[in-house]
Amino acid sequence: MQLEIAEARDITDRVRLFTLVRSDGADLPEYTAGAHVDFDLGDVGTRSYSLIDFVPIAPLPGAYHIAVQAEHEGDGGSLAMHKLAVGETIKASAPKNSFALHESNAPAVLIAGGIGVTPIVSFATELDRRGTPFAFHYAARSRDVCALADTLEERFGDALTFWFDDDRMIDVAGLLKDAPDDAHVFCCGPKGMIEAVRTAAEAAGYPGDRIRFELFETPQAEGDDTSFEVEINDGQVFTIPPDKSIIDVLEDAGLDIMYDCQRGDCGICQTDVLEGEPDHRDVVLSDAERAAGDVMQICVSRAKSPRLKLDI
DSSP states (O other): OEEEEEEEEESSSSEEEEEEEETTOOOOOOOOTTOEEEEEOGGGOEEEEEOOOSSOOOSSOSOEEEEEEOOTTSOSHHHHHHTOOTTOEEEBOOOBOSSOOOSSSOOEEEEEEGGGHHHHHHHHHHHHHHTOOEEEEEEESOGGGOTTHHHHHHHHGGGEEEEETTTOOOOHHHHHHTSOTTOEEEEEEOHHHHHHHHHHHHHTTOOGGGEEEEEOSOOOOOTTOOOEEEEOTTSOEEEEOTTSOHHHHHHHTTOOOOOSOSSSOSOTTEEEEEESOEEOOOSSSOHHHHHHTSEEETTTOEESSSEEEEOO
16 A cells, blocks of 8 residues: 655654555555554665554554654665655555454563564553553663653653663663562563563563563574575475575575564574584574574574575
Protein backbone atom coordinates (compact mmCIF):
# COMPACT_ATOMS: atom_id res chain seq x y z
CA MET A 1 0.00 0.00 0.00
CA GLN A 2 1.06 3.61 -0.50
CA LEU A 3 1.37 5.76 2.62
CA GLU A 4 1.63 9.53 2.66
CA ILE A 5 3.67 11.52 5.16
CA ALA A 6 1.01 13.61 6.92
CA GLU A 7 3.35 15.02 9.58
CA ALA A 8 7.06 14.84 10.41
CA ARG A 9 8.48 16.55 13.49
CA ASP A 10 11.73 16.26 15.40
CA ILE A 11 11.37 15.15 19.02
CA THR A 12 15.14 15.02 19.74
CA ASP A 13 18.23 16.01 17.77
CA ARG A 14 18.17 12.61 16.06
CA VAL A 15 14.63 11.24 16.38
CA ARG A 16 11.81 12.22 14.05
CA LEU A 17 8.16 11.29 14.65
CA PHE A 18 6.18 10.52 11.50
CA THR A 19 2.42 10.37 11.04
CA LEU A 20 1.41 8.37 7.97
CA VAL A 21 -1.97 7.98 6.26
CA ARG A 22 -3.11 6.06 3.21
CA SER A 23 -2.61 8.13 0.09
CA ASP A 24 -6.06 7.07 -1.16
CA GLY A 25 -7.73 8.23 2.07
CA ALA A 26 -8.94 4.75 3.07
CA ASP A 27 -8.71 3.26 6.55
CA LEU A 28 -5.47 1.49 7.38
CA PRO A 29 -5.16 -2.22 8.19
CA GLU A 30 -5.70 -3.15 11.82
CA TYR A 31 -2.83 -4.23 14.05
CA THR A 32 -1.95 -5.08 17.64
CA ALA A 33 0.56 -3.57 20.08
CA GLY A 34 4.13 -4.44 19.13
CA ALA A 35 3.48 -4.55 15.39
CA HIS A 36 5.82 -3.12 12.79
CA VAL A 37 5.55 -2.02 9.18
CA ASP A 38 8.09 -2.70 6.43
CA PHE A 39 8.96 0.30 4.26
CA ASP A 40 10.38 0.02 0.73
CA LEU A 41 13.27 2.48 0.51
CA GLY A 42 14.29 1.66 -3.04
CA ASP A 43 18.01 1.07 -3.48
CA VAL A 44 18.53 1.15 0.30
CA GLY A 45 16.22 -1.86 0.70
CA THR A 46 13.39 -2.63 3.10
CA ARG A 47 13.43 -1.31 6.65
CA SER A 48 11.05 -2.10 9.51
CA TYR A 49 9.74 0.39 12.07
CA SER A 50 7.48 -0.30 15.04
CA LEU A 51 4.13 1.43 15.31
CA ILE A 52 3.87 3.65 18.38
CA ASP A 53 0.59 4.45 20.14
CA PHE A 54 -0.17 6.66 23.13
CA VAL A 55 -3.91 6.01 22.90
CA PRO A 56 -5.66 2.64 22.50
CA ILE A 57 -5.45 1.33 18.95
CA ALA A 58 -8.61 2.07 16.95
CA PRO A 59 -10.42 -0.82 15.20
CA LEU A 60 -9.95 0.99 11.88
CA PRO A 61 -6.92 3.26 12.37
CA GLY A 62 -6.79 6.44 10.36
CA ALA A 63 -3.05 6.95 10.80
CA TYR A 64 0.13 5.14 11.74
CA HIS A 65 2.86 6.68 13.90
CA ILE A 66 6.55 5.73 13.87
CA ALA A 67 9.68 7.24 15.41
CA VAL A 68 12.92 6.99 13.42
CA GLN A 69 16.35 7.69 14.90
CA ALA A 70 18.95 8.93 12.41
CA GLU A 71 21.98 6.63 12.40
CA HIS A 72 24.78 8.44 10.59
CA GLU A 73 27.06 5.42 10.87
CA GLY A 74 24.34 2.99 9.79
CA ASP A 75 23.40 1.50 6.44
CA GLY A 76 21.35 4.46 5.20
CA GLY A 77 17.82 3.34 6.02
CA SER A 78 17.14 5.83 8.79
CA LEU A 79 18.68 8.69 6.82
CA ALA A 80 16.48 7.84 3.83
CA MET A 81 13.45 8.01 6.11
CA HIS A 82 14.55 11.38 7.49
CA LYS A 83 14.69 12.79 3.96
CA LEU A 84 10.97 12.16 3.45
CA ALA A 85 8.93 15.36 3.47
CA VAL A 86 5.28 15.98 4.28
CA GLY A 87 3.17 15.07 1.25
CA GLU A 88 5.59 12.47 -0.11
CA THR A 89 4.51 8.85 -0.39
CA ILE A 90 6.24 5.59 0.42
CA LYS A 91 5.37 1.96 -0.27
CA ALA A 92 4.69 -0.03 2.89
CA SER A 93 3.51 -3.47 3.96
CA ALA A 94 0.53 -4.22 6.15
CA PRO A 95 1.49 -4.40 9.85
CA LYS A 96 3.16 -7.59 11.09
CA ASN A 97 3.63 -8.67 14.69
CA SER A 98 6.37 -11.01 15.88
CA PHE A 99 6.65 -9.22 19.26
CA ALA A 100 3.17 -9.48 20.76
CA LEU A 101 1.90 -9.07 24.32
CA HIS A 102 0.68 -12.00 26.39
CA GLU A 103 -3.09 -12.39 26.41
CA SER A 104 -3.55 -13.07 30.13
CA ASN A 105 -3.97 -10.45 32.85
CA ALA A 106 -0.60 -11.36 34.40
CA PRO A 107 1.57 -8.32 35.22
CA ALA A 108 4.33 -7.18 32.89
CA VAL A 109 7.80 -5.71 33.18
CA LEU A 110 8.54 -3.50 30.18
CA ILE A 111 12.19 -2.58 29.51
CA ALA A 112 13.25 -0.20 26.74
CA GLY A 113 16.65 1.02 25.65
CA GLY A 114 16.98 4.16 23.53
CA ILE A 115 14.75 4.21 20.45
CA GLY A 116 13.67 0.67 21.37
CA VAL A 117 11.00 2.45 23.38
CA THR A 118 8.62 2.59 20.40
CA PRO A 119 6.93 -0.84 20.69
CA ILE A 120 7.17 -0.67 24.49
CA VAL A 121 5.04 2.51 24.50
CA SER A 122 2.34 0.62 22.61
CA PHE A 123 2.56 -2.23 25.13
CA ALA A 124 2.13 0.17 28.03
CA THR A 125 -0.85 1.81 26.34
CA GLU A 126 -2.52 -1.55 25.74
CA LEU A 127 -1.83 -2.84 29.27
CA ASP A 128 -3.23 0.39 30.69
CA ARG A 129 -6.38 -0.08 28.58
CA ARG A 130 -6.78 -3.64 29.89
CA GLY A 131 -6.19 -2.61 33.49
CA THR A 132 -3.21 -4.99 33.67
CA PRO A 133 -0.44 -4.05 36.14
CA PHE A 134 2.88 -3.13 34.55
CA ALA A 135 6.20 -1.45 35.31
CA PHE A 136 7.78 0.54 32.47
CA HIS A 137 11.58 1.00 32.62
CA TYR A 138 13.23 3.27 30.05
CA ALA A 139 17.03 3.50 29.81
CA ALA A 140 18.85 6.18 27.80
CA ARG A 141 22.13 8.06 27.88
CA SER A 142 20.51 11.23 29.25
CA ARG A 143 17.16 12.96 29.42
CA ASP A 144 18.22 15.26 26.57
CA VAL A 145 18.35 12.33 24.14
CA CYS A 146 15.37 10.51 25.64
CA ALA A 147 12.64 10.43 23.01
CA LEU A 148 9.21 11.56 24.26
CA ALA A 149 10.28 11.85 27.92
CA ASP A 150 7.74 14.51 28.89
CA THR A 151 4.91 12.80 27.02
CA LEU A 152 5.73 9.47 28.63
CA GLU A 153 5.69 10.98 32.12
CA GLU A 154 2.31 12.57 31.51
CA ARG A 155 0.86 9.39 30.02
CA PHE A 156 2.17 6.69 32.36
CA GLY A 157 2.98 8.50 35.63
CA ASP A 158 4.21 6.32 38.45
CA ALA A 159 4.33 3.21 36.26
CA LEU A 160 7.34 4.73 34.45
CA THR A 161 10.93 4.76 35.71
CA PHE A 162 13.74 6.47 33.82
CA TRP A 163 17.31 5.19 33.99
CA PHE A 164 19.83 7.68 32.60
CA ASP A 165 23.51 6.79 32.21
CA ASP A 166 24.56 10.23 33.49
CA ASP A 167 22.58 9.65 36.70
CA ARG A 168 22.14 5.94 37.44
CA MET A 169 22.58 2.84 35.31
CA ILE A 170 19.62 0.51 34.93
CA ASP A 171 19.59 -2.23 37.58
CA VAL A 172 18.17 -5.09 35.52
CA ALA A 173 18.78 -7.78 38.13
CA GLY A 174 17.19 -5.69 40.87
CA LEU A 175 14.05 -4.73 38.99
CA LEU A 176 13.43 -8.32 37.86
CA LYS A 177 14.03 -9.64 41.37
CA ASP A 178 11.42 -7.22 42.72
CA ALA A 179 8.83 -8.02 40.03
CA PRO A 180 5.77 -10.21 40.76
CA ASP A 181 6.44 -13.94 40.49
CA ASP A 182 4.05 -14.35 37.54
CA ALA A 183 5.27 -11.33 35.56
CA HIS A 184 6.02 -11.42 31.83
CA VAL A 185 9.15 -9.58 30.69
CA PHE A 186 9.36 -7.62 27.43
CA CYS A 187 12.56 -5.90 26.33
CA CYS A 188 13.38 -3.87 23.23
CA GLY A 189 16.76 -2.24 22.81
CA PRO A 190 20.35 -2.86 21.73
CA LYS A 191 21.88 -6.32 21.90
CA GLY A 192 23.89 -5.61 25.06
CA MET A 193 20.73 -4.71 26.96
CA ILE A 194 18.89 -7.75 25.68
CA GLU A 195 21.69 -10.08 26.74
CA ALA A 196 21.76 -8.46 30.21
CA VAL A 197 18.00 -8.87 30.60
CA ARG A 198 18.14 -12.47 29.38
CA THR A 199 20.90 -13.34 31.85
CA ALA A 200 19.13 -11.64 34.77
CA ALA A 201 15.76 -13.19 33.91
CA GLU A 202 17.20 -16.69 33.67
CA ALA A 203 19.07 -16.19 36.96
CA ALA A 204 15.81 -15.05 38.59
CA GLY A 205 14.05 -18.20 37.38
CA TYR A 206 11.83 -16.77 34.67
CA PRO A 207 10.73 -19.50 32.21
CA GLY A 208 11.55 -18.87 28.57
CA ASP A 209 7.92 -18.41 27.56
CA ARG A 210 7.63 -15.34 29.82
CA ILE A 211 10.61 -13.47 28.34
CA ARG A 212 10.29 -11.72 24.98
CA PHE A 213 12.83 -9.59 23.12
CA GLU A 214 13.06 -7.37 20.08
CA LEU A 215 16.43 -6.13 18.88
CA PHE A 216 16.35 -2.47 17.90
CA GLU A 217 19.45 -2.26 15.77
CA THR A 218 20.53 -3.67 12.43
CA PRO A 219 23.21 -6.34 12.91
CA GLN A 220 26.50 -5.32 11.31
CA ALA A 221 29.07 -7.64 9.82
CA GLU A 222 31.94 -8.33 12.21
CA GLY A 223 35.42 -7.39 11.09
CA ASP A 224 36.76 -10.95 11.19
CA ASP A 225 33.85 -12.58 9.32
CA THR A 226 34.95 -15.06 6.67
CA SER A 227 33.20 -17.01 3.94
CA PHE A 228 31.70 -20.42 4.68
CA GLU A 229 29.60 -22.99 2.84
CA VAL A 230 25.99 -24.05 3.33
CA GLU A 231 24.68 -27.36 2.01
CA ILE A 232 20.93 -27.91 1.71
CA ASN A 233 18.87 -31.11 1.45
CA ASP A 234 19.06 -31.52 -2.34
CA GLY A 235 22.86 -31.44 -2.22
CA GLN A 236 23.35 -27.89 -3.49
CA VAL A 237 26.22 -26.05 -1.83
CA PHE A 238 26.34 -22.26 -1.51
CA THR A 239 29.20 -19.99 -0.49
CA ILE A 240 28.20 -17.31 2.03
CA PRO A 241 30.55 -14.30 1.71
CA PRO A 242 31.40 -12.07 4.69
CA ASP A 243 29.02 -9.30 3.60
CA LYS A 244 25.91 -11.44 3.01
CA SER A 245 23.64 -13.53 5.20
CA ILE A 246 22.57 -17.10 4.51
CA ILE A 247 19.13 -15.79 3.60
CA ASP A 248 20.62 -13.28 1.14
CA VAL A 249 22.50 -15.98 -0.74
CA LEU A 250 19.67 -18.53 -0.77
CA GLU A 251 17.18 -15.94 -1.98
CA ASP A 252 19.57 -14.82 -4.71
CA ALA A 253 19.62 -18.47 -5.83
CA GLY A 254 15.83 -18.52 -6.12
CA LEU A 255 14.93 -20.37 -2.92
CA ASP A 256 11.77 -19.32 -1.08
CA ILE A 257 12.83 -18.68 2.53
CA MET A 258 10.43 -17.69 5.30
CA TYR A 259 11.71 -14.81 7.44
CA ASP A 260 10.70 -11.44 8.85
CA CYS A 261 12.89 -9.33 11.16
CA GLN A 262 16.37 -9.94 9.65
CA ARG A 263 17.76 -8.93 13.06
CA GLY A 264 17.70 -12.30 14.82
CA ASP A 265 14.88 -11.58 17.22
CA CYS A 266 11.65 -13.06 15.81
CA GLY A 267 12.55 -16.74 15.32
CA ILE A 268 10.66 -17.12 12.04
CA CYS A 269 13.75 -18.14 10.03
CA GLN A 270 14.89 -20.71 12.59
CA THR A 271 16.38 -23.69 10.76
CA ASP A 272 17.58 -27.12 11.90
CA VAL A 273 21.34 -27.65 11.71
CA LEU A 274 22.15 -31.18 10.50
CA GLU A 275 25.94 -30.86 10.43
CA GLY A 276 28.51 -28.24 11.37
CA GLU A 277 28.83 -25.65 14.12
CA PRO A 278 26.81 -22.43 13.90
CA ASP A 279 28.03 -19.05 15.12
CA HIS A 280 24.93 -17.75 16.92
CA ARG A 281 24.28 -14.00 16.70
CA ASP A 282 20.57 -13.89 17.48
CA VAL A 283 18.70 -12.93 20.62
CA VAL A 284 16.14 -15.75 20.34
CA LEU A 285 17.96 -18.84 21.56
CA SER A 286 18.80 -19.60 25.17
CA ASP A 287 22.36 -20.38 26.20
CA ALA A 288 21.46 -24.08 26.31
CA GLU A 289 20.00 -23.99 22.80
CA ARG A 290 23.07 -22.21 21.48
CA ALA A 291 25.36 -24.77 23.10
CA ALA A 292 23.38 -27.64 21.58
CA GLY A 293 23.81 -26.18 18.10
CA ASP A 294 20.76 -27.97 16.70
CA VAL A 295 19.04 -24.86 15.31
CA MET A 296 20.04 -21.39 14.14
CA GLN A 297 18.55 -18.11 12.92
CA ILE A 298 19.79 -17.89 9.34
CA CYS A 299 19.11 -14.17 8.98
CA VAL A 300 22.07 -13.18 11.18
CA SER A 301 23.96 -16.23 12.43
CA ARG A 302 26.97 -17.62 10.58
CA ALA A 303 29.31 -20.60 10.91
CA LYS A 304 32.28 -21.52 13.05
CA SER A 305 32.91 -24.61 10.92
CA PRO A 306 33.85 -24.43 7.21
CA ARG A 307 30.47 -25.86 6.19
CA LEU A 308 26.96 -26.13 7.61
CA LYS A 309 24.37 -28.62 6.43
CA LEU A 310 20.91 -27.17 6.96
CA ASP A 311 17.46 -28.76 6.80
CA ILE A 312 16.25 -26.66 3.88
